[in-house]
Each structure stands twice: as C-alpha cells, then as structure tokens.
Amino acid sequence: MEAQDKPPIITVDGPGGVGKGTVSRILAARLGWHLLDSGALYRLVGLSALKRGIALDDEAAVAGLAIRLDAEFTGNSGDNTVIMLDHVDVSDEIRTEGVGNAASRVAVLPAVRQALLERQRRFRLPPGLVADGRDMGTVVFPDARLKVFLRASREERAARRYKQLKDKGIDVSLDALLREIEERDLRDSSRRVAPMRPAEGAVIIDTTHMGIDEVVDGILRAWKERVA
Numbered sequence: 001m002e003a004q005d006k007p008p009i010i011t012v013d014g015p016g017g018v019g020k021g022t023v024s025r026i027l028a029a030r031l032g033w034h035l036l037d038s039g040a041l042y043r044l045v046g047l048s049a050l051k052r053g054i055a056l057d058d059e060a061a062v063a064g065l066a067i068r069l070d071a072e073f074t075g076n077s078g079d080n081t082v083i084m085l086d087h088v089d090v091s092d093e094i095r096t097e098g099v100g101n102a103a104s105r106v107a108v109l110p111a112v113r114q115a116l117l118e119r120q121r122r123f124r125l126p127p128g129l130v131a132d133g134r135d136m137g138t139v140v141f142p143d144a145r146l147k148v149f150l151r152a153s154r155e156e157r158a159a160r161r162y163k164q165l166k167d168k169g170i171d172v173s174l175d176a177l178l179r180e181i182e183e184r185d186l187r188d189s190s191r192r193v194a195p196m197r198p199a200e201g202a203v204i205i206d207t208t209h210m211g212i213d214e215v216v217d218g219i220l221r222a223w224k225e226r227v228a
C-alpha cells in the first residue's frame with residue numbers, strides 16, 4: 001500500500017514498442033503529474049559509456065558513470081522533452097537502436113541499477129508521478145497505488161517501431177527490428193536483477209489492437225476506481 005504522505009504514483013511497465021512512452025506522457029499531462037522516463041536514464045548511461053569508450057560490461061566503470069551522470073530533463077511531461085547529457089542536447093541521439101542496445105546491456109549490471117535507484121525515486125514529487133519503465137512497479141516504486149503492465153505482440157511492436165523510424169527518415173529492415181526486439185526482450189526479462197515482469201496486482205493491458213487513447217482512458221478509469 002502506498003504511504004499516504006507521499007505523492008501518488010502510477011507505474012507503467014512493459015517491453016519496448018508497446019506504446020509505454022506515449023501513453024505515459026499523455027497520462028502525466030492529463031493528470032498534471034510529473035513523468036519519469038526511466039529508459040532514458042539507462043540510455044544516457046549507455047550513451048555516456050559509448051562516448052567515453054568504456055566497455056559496456058565493465059560494471060565498476062559503468063556504475064561510476066551512472067553515479068556521476070550529469071543529466072537534465074526539461075519540459076518534462078510535454079511532447080518536446082529535451083534531454084541533456086553533460087550539457088549537450090542528446091534527445092534524438094538516445095533514441096537510436098545502437099543506444100537502445102547499449103542501454104539494455106548496461107541495464108543487466110546490478111551496480112548500475114543500484115546507482116540509478118535513488119535518482120529515479122527523486123522524481124516522486126507532488127502532485128504525483130507517472131513512472132515508465134521495466135521495473136517501476138516491482139523494484140523502484142513497489143508501493144505505487146496503481147501498477148500497469150503493457151503487452152503487445154512482437155510483430156506489432158516491430159511494425160510500430162518501423163513506422164516511427166520511417167517517419168524520421170531512418171531506413172531499417174523490419175526483420176532486423178524483429179530480431180533486435182526478440183534479443184532485447186530476452187535480455188531484459190532473463191537478467192538476474194530486476195527482470196522485466198508484471199508486478200503483483202498489476203493491471204495487464206494487451207495493446208496489440210488498441211489505439212493510444214483507448215489505453216490511456218483504460219488506465220485513467222482504473223486510477224479513478226483505485227482512488228474512489
């Protein structure tokens with residue numbers, strides 16, 4: 001049960017390509033709450049390691065980066081969040097497949113997850129927080145009042161990602177995307193620390209055949225029932 005004196009939290013967990021990011025952003029805006037895009041933190045750590053030539057499996061060195069991470073999020077729940085790393089705008093760079101892969105690799109390291117734990121918890125500010133990630137409901141905010149886990153078929157998630165990239169003018173093959181999704185799912189859900197899985201009591205929503213608004217409305221309904 002959520003501590004009554006702390007700001008309320010809705011956690012939105014699930015694999016990449018389920019619409020988590022968009023759903024969380026709209027949800028935060030509709031509620032007037034803060035937003036934590038925890039994947040962006042892992043992406044920043046991955047990018048920082050790549051930029052410095054640090055091996056992605058060097059746990060001590062990467063955890064050191066995570067502890068000292070100089071990151072800034074501005075315009076938090078809007079459409080145009082700017083993400084700065086070492087005072088440089090990396091908003092677009094962190095969304096590439098290469099950085100996503102690096103993020104998934106550094107995310108298996110327990111010391112890195114530990115280093116990011118407190119930083120994530122500091123996003124819990126009044127009037128409330130929507131927390132988007134893989135382990136928001138299970139590890140970071142186990143006392144959240146509403147926990148949501150989004151699913152969608154791999155084919156649908158690859159198709160969504162394909163469209164996103166195409167719209168940005170980036171050329172990729174659907175097959176390669178599908179393979180990467182499979183690889184990342186396996187790594188995210190089989191890691192020893194904080195594997196991706198639905199939290200106990202989570203509301204599970206399969207978004208394969210749902211539009212974004214439908215998903216958001218479903219979560220808002222569940223929230224109203226929870227606080228009624």
Ligand code: DC
Pocket residue numbers: 016038039040042043100103104107132133134135136184188
């Ligand atoms: O949601 P995303 O694609 O931006 O996340 C990138 C990677 O970061 C993902 O492959 C796994 C990792 N991650 C994590 O381990 N825990 C989180 N709470 C969020 C992301």
